[in-house]
Amino acid sequence: MNERSGLRLVVLQVLVLSLIATLGGRLWFLQVHSGEAYEAAATSNRVRDIVTPATRGLVVDVSGRPLARNRTALVVSVSRTELLRQSDGGKSLLTRLAEVLDVDYADLKARTTVCGQPGAVRNVCWNGSPYQPIPVADGADDDMMDAVQQILERREDFPGVTAEQQSVRDYAGGGVGANAAHVLGYLGPVTEDEVAQAQADGRPLQSSDLVGRAGIEKEYDAYLRGTPGVRRLSVDSQGGVTGTISETDATPGDYVVTHLDAAVQKATEDALAAAVKGARTTGDPNKGGQKFKADSASAVVMDVRTGGVVAMASYPTYRPNIWVGGISQDEYEGITGAAGNYKILNRATQGEYAPGSIFKAVSTAAAVDAGFSVHRSYNCPGTYNVGNHLKKNYESAAYGVISFERAIEVSCDTNWYYFADTVWNRLGGYEQRSDAKDPFVQAAKGYGLGEATGIDLPAEAGGRIPGREWKQAYWKATKAAACVRAKKGYPEVEDRARAAFLLQLAKENCTDGWRYGPGDEANFAIGQGDVLVTPLQMARVYAAVANGGTLWVPQVAKSVMRPDGTVVKQFAPKSAGKLPVSKDTLSFLQRALTKVSVTGTGAGVFRGWPLDQVPMASKTGTAEVFGKQSTSWFASYAPADKPQYAIVMMVTQGGTGSGTSGPQVRKIYEKLLGVSGSTVRPATALQPGAAPPKGLPRITEDGRVLPPASAARKAAAKPKTPARTPRSTASAGTG
Incomplete structure (x- = not known):
């Protein structure tokens, strides 16, 4: 053997030994280091979990009358997997089903489209697992029974369509016809992010679950939802069930008793x-x-x-109950859009309005803090000059010199204009600081206004108490737009008097809109202007x-x-x-x-x-x-x-x-x-x-x-x- 052949043999030996070492190392990694993980993965392929939804808890009024309960109904569901197997993507199947159920094809298509996919319609699309049957209709009336009968008799025309008895939510109105839609809220499919967050928090939440989306249903969802039952089955390589590994019964949700009657x-x-x-x-x-x-x-x-x-x-x-069983696109737009005047908005907690004279229960306290005694009498003229602007009593009524108590009885605005104008001048007029301790602002905040009350309903608005700091911040945020309008005007406004007023207002806001004037104080005192509650x-x-x-x-x-x-x-x-x-x-x-x-x-x-x-x-x-x-x-x-x-x-x-x-x-x-x-x-x-x-x-x-x-x-x-x-x-x- 010459020297070159020996060198080749050594290289070959090294290569063979390296391959053996690599294979040995990989074998150790798979069997020893990652053995448990692969064993768990193999086990999971032999195990199937069957989830039994928990019965959602009731919402009852103070006397126990059901406001939100559960009822049994025939639920028609469609297998998305079967839809995709159809040569036309399930179009003909959904067309036949829409005819039997007496609904629009577009609605069925929207409900069976997985959220996030092209064509998905928000709040109508399917937000659960794409491998789970998608409920598309429910009911217990004769029409529903006829539809289900047709589906069952023509199974060859409706592959992947099932009809079975299920528990669905029912907003029962306490048995007296109460609506309470904005207080109770509604249910909607859970999102993938919510499932992931629930798993991270150690809470049971399945992709097929419905969760509260508004009102009491959302605020107390953790109590109402309960815990689903899980049955773990062992299966063979063909997917056949070979036995039951474990079984946990579902725990029904708790009842929420409300103060509502x-x-x-x-x-x-x-x-x-x-x-x-x-x-x-x-x-x-x-x-x-x-x-x-x-x-x-x-x-x-x-x-x-x-x-x-x-x-x-x-x-x-x-x-x-419009949400139960899925909401159509037309129904959704009807309660959330401008055409329906935003029916879904809870005006009691989310609507913000100028309070007018009911605000005087607040500004009375401010007047007292400013030194005006409730045991004195004050003049109530029909008009009062505030910053060279004549402001009137409602319907211009004049009562002369009257007691403070009588001023509240007849709701004399000019009394409060006087109080506000006096306070404004005491604080320095236009020279006052932005952090001036205005008794009207302080009283309103002391009454809890300008912030949310903390009610146990989601998305509560806080209103607005517009003091001097707010006026400056608002001016900075709107100055540019006001200056544009000061030049452009309001040609689109048909009412010329209103257009002229808006133009004048824009000019003022463009130049010195930051100043808190006597008119701001006067409006504040009677719950007008920028005050919102x-x-x-x-x-x-x-x-x-x-x-x-x-x-x-x-x-x-x-x-x-x-x-x-x-x-x-x-x-x-x-x-x-x-x-x-x-x-x-x-x-x-x-x-x-x-x-x-x-x-x-x-x-x-x-x-x-x-x-x-x-x-x-x-x-x-x-x-x-x-x-x-x-x-x-x-x-x-x-x-x-x-x-x-x-x-x-x-x-x-x-x-x-x-x-x-x-x-x-x-x-x-x-x-x-x-x-x-x-x-x-x-x-x-x-x-x-x-x-x-x-x-x-x-x-x-x-x-x-x-x-x-x-x-x-x-x-x-x-x-x-x-x-x-x-x-x-x-x-x-x-x-």
């Missing part, structure tokens, strides 16, 4: 709809008799002693005035219970602080608001009411909005001597508070307190004893939900209570 909710919804209807048949004297548009409205009924929300209604509304915020304000000054965190849920009746969690009333007012000022406000219902702007609302037995505290509000008709407000609490409930109603472009909202608030009180004409009939009150039940609903062994024991006893005793007739009839003032 289904009967009061229905009465509130009916009153709100009546207020809108009534406004639309009434002529606006400021618009040449044009009928009020009354395009949106809301009402809140609150327990002043706990902050519990007894009823909450928003207009326009929609059927909550939600109806829920104002209900809490009047509840605090009624109960002695405590600002409660509004609460919809009262407790969480297991289906066997065990209490999981109780939500005790939670204070958010005290009103920044003295006892003397608070007592004054309570007296003045009670007088409003007797000889003030609310007297027409309560004409014929048994005020000697059930005194009422109220305040009307008519907020003027540039370019629109007035917003109607009515804020109240009752009984004024022993407050239990606060009710606030608002109707945008609805006219006056005393003419539109007030009469319908009275209707709610009539049913709530059992008042018929001038007679009090406790036996007819919606809540026995004219107070919400203190106990919790009872759950029987067979699953029935019964009223609290205390409420049941009161209800049984109601017929024994005689009607009370009034001892006298109170005088009525102007409406």
Whole structure:
């Protein structure tokens, strides 16, 4: 062997040894280092998990009446895998199915399209696993039964289409027809991100699950959803089941007991709809008799002693069951778009509006802080000059020198213009600092305005308290646009007077829009201008005035219970602080608001009411909005001597508070307190004893939900209570 051949042999040996070492190392890596992982992967190929959904918990009212429950229905589902196997991608199959179900082909196509794929329609597309049958229709009526019968008889025409009994959500309205769509919310398919987050948090969530998307359904989803059952099956290489490895039963979801009263909710919804209807048949004297548009409205009924929300209604509304079984594109656009006036918006918690004169319960405290005594009298002229601009009382009424109490009764704007103008000058006029301690701003914030109340409903708005710092920040953000408009004008606005006003406003905002002028202060004092609040915020304000000054965190849920009746969690009333007012000022406000219902702007609302037995505290509000008709407000609490409930109603472009909202608030009180004409009939009150039940609903062994024991006893005793007739009839003032 020569030297070259030996070298080649050595190289070959090294190469062979390297290959052996590499193979040995790889074998060690697979069998030793990664053996457990591969073993687990192999095991998973031999195991299949069958998930049994948990029964979703009920949402019930304070007496145990079901607001959201479950019902059994025939559910038609389509296998997406089978659709893709069709030569035409499933078009002919969906066309036949749409004809049988009497729905549009486009809707079926949208529902069976996986979210994220081309053509997917948001909130309509399928957001679950693409390997799971997709539900496309459900029901229990004769039409549904006929459709299912056709599908079952013509299986060859409907491959991959199944029909079976399943549990679906049902918004039952408490058995009295309550809607409560905005409070209850709805369910929607879970997203991949939510499944991943749930797994990271150690929470069971499957891609086929439905989760809460709004309202109580979203806020308390973790309680309501329950825990799904899992059956682990061993399978062979062909996918055949060879046995059961383990099985865990599903745990049903918990029940959420609310402060809502289904009967009061229905009465509130009916009153709100009546207020809108009534406004639309009434002529606006400021618009040449044009009928009020009354395009949106809301009402809140609150327990002043706990902050519990007894009823909450928003207009326009929609059927909550529209989401059950999937929503069509037309239906979705109908409740979320401008054409339907954004029906999905909860005006009580998400709508922000100028409050008008009901804000005087707040600015009264500010006036006292500024040194104006509630025990003095002040001049109430028909007009007041603010910054060289003549501002009027509503309808230009002049009352002369009157007491502070009378100023609240008749809602004298010029009194507050005087207070505001004096405060503005004391703070330095146009030279005042942006951080000046304005008593009107301080009082509003002390009343909890300008921030969310903390109610247990998602997406709450906080309103706006526009002080000097806000004015500067807003000017910086809008200066460029204002300067463009100052040059361009508003040629697209047909109303030339309005176009001229907008042009002048743009010129001012372009040059010195940052300055906080006397007009800003005057508007603030009467709840106009840039001040924005939600109806829920104002209900809490009047509840605090009624109960002695405590600002409660509004609460919809009262407790969480297991289906066997065990209490999981109780939500005790939670204070958010005290009103920044003295006892003397608070007592004054309570007296003045009670007088409003007797000889003030609310007297027409309560004409014929048994005020000697059930005194009422109220305040009307008519907020003027540039370019629109007035917003109607009515804020109240009752009984004024022993407050239990606060009710606030608002109707945008609805006219006056005393003419539109007030009469319908009275209707709610009539049913709530059992008042018929001038007679009090406790036996007819919606809540026995004219107070919400203190106990919790009872759950029987067979699953029935019964009223609290205390409420049941009161209800049984109601017929024994005689009607009370009034001892006298109170005088009525102007409406």
